[in-house]
Amino acid sequence: MIWSKEETLSRQEMEALQLERLQETVRRVYEKVPYYRNKMDEAGVKPDDVKTLADLQKLPFTTKQDMRDSYPFGLFAVEKEKLVRIHASSGTTGKPTVVGYTEEDLHTWTDCVSRIACMGGASEKDVAQICFGYGMFTGALGLHYGLEHIGATIIPSSTGNSQKQIMYMQDFGTTLLVATPSYALRLAEVAQEMGVDPAKDLSVKIALVGSELLTDAMREEMHAVWGQDIKITSNYGMSELMGPGVSGECLEHCGMHINEDYFIPEIIDSVTGEVLPAGERGELVITCIKKEGLPLIRYRTKDITRLFYEPCACGRTTCRMENLTGRSDDMLKIRGVNVFPSQIEEVILSVKELGPHYEIVVTREGYSDMLTVRVELNKSTDSFAELQRIEKTTAGKLKGMLGLDAKVQLESPSSLQRFEGKAKRVKDLRKQQ
Amino acid sequence: MIKQQLSVFVENRQGRLGKVLSVLNDNDVNIMSMSLADTTEYGLFRLIVDKPELGKEKLTESGFSCIVSEVLVIKLPHEPGSLQKILQKITDEKIDVEYLYGLDTDGAQASVVVKTSDPQRAAKALS
Numbered sequence: 001m002i003w004s005k006e007e008t009l010s011r012q013e014m015e016a017l018q019l020e021r022l023q024e025t026v027r028r029v030y031e032k033v034p035y036y037r038n039k040m041d042e043a044g045v046k047p048d049d050v051k052t053l054a055d056l057q058k059l060p061f062t063t064k065q066d067m068r069d070s071y072p073f074g075l076f077a078v079e080k081e082k083l084v085r086i087h088a089s090s091g092t093t094g095k096p097t098v099v100g101y102t103e104e105d106l107h108t109w110t111d112c113v114s115r116i117a118c119m120g121g122a123s124e125k126d127v128a129q130i131c132f133g134y135g136m137f138t139g140a141l142g143l144h145y146g147l148e149h150i151g152a153t154i155i156p157s158s159t160g161n162s163q164k165q166i167m168y169m170q171d172f173g174t175t176l177l178v179a180t181p182s183y184a185l186r187l188a189e190v191a192q193e194m195g196v197d198p199a200k201d202l203s204v205k206i207a208l209v210g211s212e213l214l215t216d217a218m219r220e221e222m223h224a225v226w227g228q229d230i231k232i233t234s235n236y237g238m239s240e241l242m243g244p245g246v247s248g249e250c251l252e253h254c255g256m257h258i259n260e261d262y263f264i265p266e267i268i269d270s271v272t273g274e275v276l277p278a279g280e281r282g283e284l285v286i287t288c289i290k291k292e293g294l295p296l297i298r299y300r301t302k303d304i305t306r307l308f309y310e311p312c313a314c315g316r317t318t319c320r321m322e323n324l325t326g327r328s329d330d331m332l333k334i335r336g337v338n339v340f341p342s343q344i345e346e347v348i349l350s351v352k353e354l355g356p357h358y359e360i361v362v363t364r365e366g367y368s369d370m371l372t373v374r375v376e377l378n379k380s381t382d383s384f385a386e387l388q389r390i391e392k393t394t395a396g397k398l399k400g401m402l403g404l405d406a407k408v409q410l411e412s413p414s415s416l417q418r419f420e421g422k423a424k425r426v427k428d429l430r431k432q433q
Numbered sequence: 434m435i436k437q438q439l440s441v442f443v444e445n446r447q448g449r450l451g452k453v454l455s456v457l458n459d460n461d462v463n464i465m466s467m468s469l470a471d472t473t474e475y476g477l478f479r480l481i482v483d484k485p486e487l488g489k490e491k492l493t494e495s496g497f498s499c500i501v502s503e504v505l506v507i508k509l510p511h512e513p514g515s516l517q518k519i520l521q522k523i524t525d526e527k528i529d530v531e532y533l534y535g536l537d538t539d540g541a542q543a544s545v546v547v548k549t550s551d552p553q554r555a556a557k558a559l560s
């Protein structure tokens with residue numbers, strides 16, 4: 001089911017709507033947000049200069065640092081009294097980023113999430129268990145309201161107490177699971193420990209996963225435990241922009257549809273800031289064009305993706321962003337080529353003779369960057385020919401993925417470092433040489 | 434005679450070979466013969482030991498990639514052309530010889546370890 005008529009507008013209709021909302025938003029932030037007015041004045045651009053959608057490029061970017069600098073309410077475009085909700089993202093360093101919603105913003109948010117729930121196959125018949133942590137984090141409440149709005153039955157079970165989660169699934173007949181991919185896998189593990197087969201003994205047929213990268217390997221792993229027929233879609237958002245609901249994957253699995261009537265996407269070269277043409281990979285930049293509380297202009301998400309504007313087989317015409325492959329923070333520049341560790345990971349996971357652990361080492365020899373990928377052998381052999389074949393296959397796939405020659409270094413099965421938290425898989429030694 | 438050979442993948446890094454030997458020694462696995470072939474990055478350490486399965490188990494526990502495979506151990510007289518004759522018999526059967534190394538050269542007879550593509554058939558060809 002397609003939730004809103006805006007999801008099937010013609011490109012022309014969509015662009016007309018976007019321009020109207022963009023002009024209104026830019027005028028409003030210029031008037032109401034001194035921080036933005038100063039930035040625009042510095043850049044020498046006035047609201048009236050935005051005559052076409054392409055003029056968006058004249059406006060300055062907004063970054064996470066801008067949000068920190070204006071903590072807590074400096075970027076808000078409404079009086080504090082008009083806010084009906086505040087969320088905050090957990091800042092790992094320093095102050096959290098604070099976001100606020102007016103009543104109208106909550107309606108917008110709910111509508112956006114209802115759309116992505118429908119994209120993932122949800123309907124009013126579903127019993128939806130929300131296994132995201134409730135609280136200052138936007139994920140749980142966003143999915144909660146969006147799913148409730150389409151008429152699904154909500155079980156706000158939050159995270160933790162996994163055995164009880166499985167009990168709810170059994171006793172309440174949960175059909176739809178909202179979780180991070182890794183928690184969805186963890187829940188399946190707990191079910192199995194309890195003697196419950198998630199694929200056979202539970203009724204979960206839809207998984208809306210988010211707030212964490214869903215790799216192909218994880219998707220496959222989820223199918224293996226939750227059943228081949230479970231519909232798994234990922235969705236995208238961040239609290240600065242609204243929370244979940246910026247975009248979501250439909251059942252065609254060809255990227256995530258962006259709610260373009262609320263968010264204008266751009267792709268930029270994260271180094272030069274230049275806007276790249278459709279289909280090219282770069283950093284996603286989002287402008288909120290229908291928000292009252294916190295309408296961010298050209299917000300740099302640091303997420304790396306590509307945009308596709310061809311209408312989708314699902315019937316929606318909204319622009320799609322490719323499922324995420326990495327963040328610009330993780331990007332390496334090797335011999336002028338942008339390389340993401342996630343691309344290398346994808347290759348390694350596809351070679352069955354290799355284990356999943358790896359280390360990327362970048363060095364400089366003379367004037368040239370050298371990329372070495374250390375990987376663990378997963379297969380025992382007595383043959384040099386076999387070892388060379390594994391090296392060659394892996395190097396060939398890396399060349400295909402990155403367009404770069406890489407040296408593959410085979411290691412014994414447990415020689416690389418293991419990480420419990422965020423893995424540190426890159427050793428860039430160029431600066432030390 | 435068919436024997437079990439233990440092959441261990443070792444990175445060309447200081448201490449790796451010594452580690453293999455100490456794991457075998459700690460578990461009382463006795464080495465009869467060995468060969469080390471290497472490239473610039475890694476090598477294959479091939480051993481004829483008295484307890485190949487135990488060696489494999491303990492080395493795997495210590496994080497090594499190893500495998501037990503069948504090789505031929507062939508006794509030959511100390512005379513010119515004896516090795517060539519044997520190898521000819523194997524290749525006549527269209528069996529590939531992958532590598533070989535000496536096991537024992539003391540006494541009246543020498544022994545060599547021969548890895549072929551089909552140890553069972555090769556053994557039959559020599560019997």
Ligand SMILES: [Zn+2]
Pocket residue numbers: 250251252257312313314315316
């Ligand atoms: Zn679609």
